Amino acid sequence: MSLSNLIQKNNIKHLASALGLFGAGFCFHKMVQPKPTVLPWIEKGTESDINPSKLKFIKTKNPKKKSKPEDLVFGATYTDHMLEIDWVRNSGFSVPRIVPFHDFVMPPGCCTIHYALTCFEGLKAYRDKNNDIRLFRPDRNVDRLLGSTKRLSLPGFNKEALLEAMMRYVDIERSWVPNKRGYSLYLRPTVFGTEATLGVKEPSSMKIFVIASPVGPYYKHGFKAVRLLAEDKYCRAWEGGTGNFKLGSNYGPTILPQKLAHDPKIFGGCDQVLWLYGPKKEVTEVGTMNLFGFWINENQEKELITAPLTDGTILPGITRDSILNIAREWGEFKVTERTWTMEELLKAQQEKRILEVFGSGTAAIVSPVKEIVYQDQLYEIPRNPSDPKAEMGPITKRLLDRIQSIQYGEVQHPWSQVVKKY
C-alpha cells in the first residue's frame, strides 16, 4: 500500500506502523493509553423482547474513584457501568448488557439528532439503614417510559423485563449509592432512535440505555423557597401536544424562557418559570415540576389543588401522584385535581386564602414557592403564618417527610422496593 493510499483510507494505525511508530521503545502512545473497550454502536439481536435472564455483564477494568458525597454536582459524575439494550426491526432485541460506561459513536444522520426521537426517565436509588438499596415506585417510571417510547412510534417492550434488567444494574452499581440521607443514585433510563436516516419516519432501530449518577440533595443548604415568573408568552405544553410524555423535545425549548426569567431586571431575577396555558391563564407546572396549591377555597374549605391530567398539558409526575395519595389518605382536607387559573390564584392571594404553594418532582421532592411575578407585579405567597421566616409550609414539610421516610425505608410501604442481591 502506498502512503497516500493509507492516508486516503484514514487508516492511521497502519500508517503509524508503516512509519515505525509502533516499534518497540517508541510506542509512547500505546503505553499510556488503556485499551479502550470497543463496543458496537448497535448490537443486533434475535430476542423477541427484553430478556433479562440472558443479561451479559462486562466488568470495568478501570473502576473510578468515588468522590465525597458533599462534593457531588448534579449530573456530573457517572458510575462505572451502563445498561444497554438494542432493537433492530426484523431482527429483534439484543440481550441486555451491563458494560463499562462509554461514549456512543453516532452517525451524523442519526434520526435522533435531527428529529429528537428520544425520551427519558428520572428516578433514584436510596440506601437504607440496613445498607439495602431501594427504588421508589420504579414500575411507574418504566410504565411512563413505555408510553413515551410508543409516542415516538418506537416499539413497545416488556415492562417487567426492563425493570428486572434495571434492578440487576442497580445491584451491580450498589456501592455507588451514597450513604447519607438526602443523597441518592440518580438513574436516567433513556430510549432513542438509532437509525441513520434523514427521512421523517418510524425509525427501524432504537437503543434503550440506563446510566447512573450519584447525587446530593437538590437544596444543598436546606430547602429554599423560590420566586416564580408566571409566563404567558412562552408555552411549555398544549392540548394535542406531548407535554404529558417525557420526551427530550419538550425540554430544550424551555431553556430560553428559563434563562430570561433569571434577568435581574425582573425584581432581581426569578428562579423558575410558572407555565401558564391558554387564554384563561391556567396554572399548569413549574420548571420541570408539577405544581400544588394549598388554600382556603371559595367555599371556605381547606383544599390541596393541582391541575388534572386530562388534556395532555401536564406531565403525570410520580411525586405528584404520591402526594395526592398521601393527602387523600390523611383525609384532613379536600384534595382536588382540576383546572385552576392565575385569576383564581391571585384572588385567593389578595383575600389571604393561600396557605402554601409548592412544586413537586423526583429531584427535590417538593420545592416551596415564596413569590410569583406576573405582569410586572410581585405577589407574596405565604408559607408558615406562625413563622414568617420559614422556607417551607407545614403541609409541604409533612409531605416531604412522609415521602422521604418511605424512600429511605424508615417505614414499611409497598412503594419502596428493595433491590435484590442477584
Ligand SMILES: *Cc1c(COP(=O)(O)O)cnc(C)c1O
Ligand atoms: C419529570 C417531570 C415532573 C415530575 O415527575 P416525577 O415523576 O415526580 O419526577 C413534572 N413535570 C415535568 C414537566 C417533568 O418533566
